[in-house]
Amino acid sequence: MDKVLIYDTTLRDGSQAEGINFSVEDKLRILEKLDEFGVHYAECGWPGANPKDTILFERLKKIKTQNLKVVAFGSTRKAGKKVHQDQQIENLLRSGARVITVFGKSWDFHVIQAMGTSLEENLDMVYETVRYLKEHVEEVIFDAEHFFDGYKNNPEYALSVLRSALEGGADWIVLCDTNGGCLPNEVYEITKAVKESFPQARIGIHAHNDSDTAVANSLMAVLAGARQVHGTINGIGERTGNANLCSIIPNLQLKLGFEVIPPENLKKLTELAHFVSEVSNIPLPKNMPYVGESAFTHKAGVHASAVMKRSETYEHVDPSLVGNRRKVTVSDLSGRSNILYKLKEMGIQVDERSPELVKLVEKIKELEKEGYHFEAAEASFELLCKRHFGLVKNYFDLDAYRVLIARRSTDVSPVSEATVRLYVGDIKQHTAALGNGPVSALDRSLRKALEEFYPNLRDVQLIDYKVRIVNESEGTSAKVRVLIESTDGRRKWGTVGVSENIIEASWIALTDSLIYKLLKDEEEGII
Ligand SMILES: CC(=O)SCCNC(=O)CCNC(=O)[C@H](O)C(C)(C)COP(=O)(O)OP(=O)(O)OC[C@H]1O[C@@H](n2cnc3c(N)ncnc32)[C@H](O)[C@@H]1OP(=O)(O)O
Numbered sequence: 001m002d003k004v005l006i007y008d009t010t011l012r013d014g015s016q017a018e019g020i021n022f023s024v025e026d027k028l029r030i031l032e033k034l035d036e037f038g039v040h041y042a043e044c045g046w047p048g049a050n051p052k053d054t055i056l057f058e059r060l061k062k063i064k065t066q067n068l069k070v071v072a073f074g075s076t077r078k079a080g081k082k083v084h085q086d087q088q089i090e091n092l093l094r095s096g097a098r099v100i101t102v103f104g105k106s107w108d109f110h111v112i113q114a115m116g117t118s119l120e121e122n123l124d125m126v127y128e129t130v131r132y133l134k135e136h137v138e139e140v141i142f143d144a145e146h147f148f149d150g151y152k153n154n155p156e157y158a159l160s161v162l163r164s165a166l167e168g169g170a171d172w173i174v175l176c177d178t179n180g181g182c183l184p185n186e187v188y189e190i191t192k193a194v195k196e197s198f199p200q201a202r203i204g205i206h207a208h209n210d211s212d213t214a215v216a217n218s219l220m221a222v223l224a225g226a227r228q229v230h231g232t233i234n235g236i237g238e239r240t241g242n243a244n245l246c247s248i249i250p251n252l253q254l255k256l257g258f259e260v261i262p263p264e265n266l267k268k269l270t271e272l273a274h275f276v277s278e279v280s281n282i283p284l285p286k287n288m289p290y291v292g293e294s295a296f297t298h299k300a301g302v303h304a305s306a307v308m309k310r311s312e313t314y315e316h317v318d319p320s321l322v323g324n325r326r327k328v329t330v331s332d333l334s335g336r337s338n339i340l341y342k343l344k345e346m347g348i349q350v351d352e353r354s355p356e357l358v359k360l361v362e363k364i365k366e367l368e369k370e371g372y373h374f375e376a377a378e379a380s381f382e383l384l385c386k387r388h389f390g391l392v393k394n395y396f397d398l399d400a401y402r403v404l405i406a407r408r409s410t411d412v413s414p415v416s417e418a419t420v421r422l423y424v425g426d427i428k429q430h431t432a433a434l435g436n437g438p439v440s441a442l443d444r445s446l447r448k449a450l451e452e453f454y455p456n457l458r459d460v461q462l463i464d465y466k467v468r469i470v471n472e473s474e475g476t477s478a479k480v481r482v483l484i485e486s487t488d489g490r491r492k493w494g495t496v497g498v499s500e501n502i503i504e505a506s507w508i509a510l511t512d513s514l515i516y517k518l519l520k521d522e523e524e525g526i527i
Pocket residue numbers: 046048049050075076077078079103104105114115116145178238
């Protein structure tokens with residue numbers, strides 16, 4: 001089985017994404033994860049280009065990685081300068097990295113327009129830089145910037161740039177689709193032509209995603225002979241990003257049969273993707289292939305039904321191979337199978353032909369029609385099912401609630417006060433509380449009434465509150481959907497309420513939240 005080496009540039013090209021600003025500590029944390037995961041190279045930054053990268057390389061001198069090679073990145077020497085007098089080249093050597101990648105121009109247009117030098121001088125810059133670095137470090141990788149555009153414009157010149165790098169001693173020549181404008185067929189043909197021109201050379205691919213084909217381009221380059229693939233975790237990078245390693249790695253390994261990383265490590269892919277998303281503060285799109293939350297989620301009834309029989313019917317790979325999991329959601333597109341799947345997860349065994357199941361499916365569809373949205377409120381859905389089968393006890397009976405909002409001319413903001421009257425068994429509770437707003441007042445008053453009987457409710461915090469209009473065309477009598485997210489420090493759950501009255505919708509979501517906590521604690525034997 002042929003081996004493909006993964007060259008991660010999350011810390012260098014990934015940090016060129018708008019909105020990303022990794023600290024030195026962030027970079028070190030990501031590097032540790034990449035090392036554990038098993039990528040072969042990690043391009044960490046450009047020493048000397050900014051103080052953070054300089055400090056990073058100082059810190060890296062004291063760190064020993066298990067699997068990956070730390071790479072320092074920079075450019076060829078400046079035009080008209082001696083290579084050994086170029087401070088940027090000196091910084092690369094001082095970084096202590098044993099692998100150095102330098103990018104050089106391979107598009108004649110760029111040499112003349114962007115760098116303002118001659119084509120011959122550029123060839124000398126490439127040759128001299130690679131050769132000089134190769135005298136000092138173990139491995140030199142040459143990134144041929146804009147290679148594909150250069151090849152399309154002037155193939156002889158683009159190839160002569162690669163030849164200069166190889167003559168200088170480059171261990172790898174990496175073909176870059178810097179502007180991300182190429183399509184897979186072009187990348188395949190051009191990479192093949194390079195392989196034919198330099199049969200002994202080790203070739204890499206570095207693709208950007210401007211045409212939304214960076215992953216496909218990388219795969220096509222491998223099929224044409226490239227054996228080093230550059231990319232970033234989650235595809236973050238300059239403009240529209242770099243090729244997404246979270247798709248490239250499983251595609252190469254699971255679909256094309258290349259040896260990439262140890263199969264047991266592939267199971268950490270989803271965790272790695274979520275980790276990088278957290279550290280970079282860029283939310284991971286739910287629909288991201290392989291690693292996104294919805295990558296193996298089945299919503300439509302027909303899909304859920306088939307997946308329960310054979311998962312391959314609607315899954316291209318087993319989610320556990322990449323550390324992800326199958327999910328079935330409930331909505332108005334559900335059939336019996338979605339509900340059966342969820343009931344099974346809750347430990348409720350029901351015959352698929354049971355009339356109770358049919359009634360439950362009808363009830364869910366009716367509620368979704370009214371504006372409920374159970375996909376985003378799994379706790380309310382669980383309560384609905386368990387109530388349907390008589391599995392939720394009566395923790396309290398509401399007698400009445402009332403909310404007052406008042407503002408006197410002397411008040412800075414309105415004052416909200418709620419009273420709640422309820423029974424826990426035969427005991428009547430009548431409480432009042434103030435809050436920052438009506439929902440907060442209701443929440444406080446309800447807890448005041450219940451906490452004496454159920455002290456665990458003190459752990460519950462409401463962490464998110466969202467309101468959506470369900471049927472906007474109805475104007476002020478439109479229904480609203482309230483979604484509440486709660487936590488007790490150990491788990492998080494979502495509940496939903498729908499009504500024409502925002503307070504009533506909030507009350508439904510609020511009481512579901514507290515009842516769900518009581519139910520879960522009871523199921524776990526905590527109360
Ligand atoms: C395709 C890529 O993603 S390559 C990586 C790009 N990444 C970055 O640019 C991030 C880090 N960059 C930086 O911090 C700065 O740009 C530095 C420190 C590298 C350079 O800063 P400055 O010296 O102020 O130059 P500036 O950024 O304005 O311009 C880049 C210079 O590099 C030159 N240059 C561009 N490519 C190359 C190359 N392959 N070899 C040598 N010089 C090059 C340009 O001609 C320009 O020099 P000029 O101003 O004399 O024309």
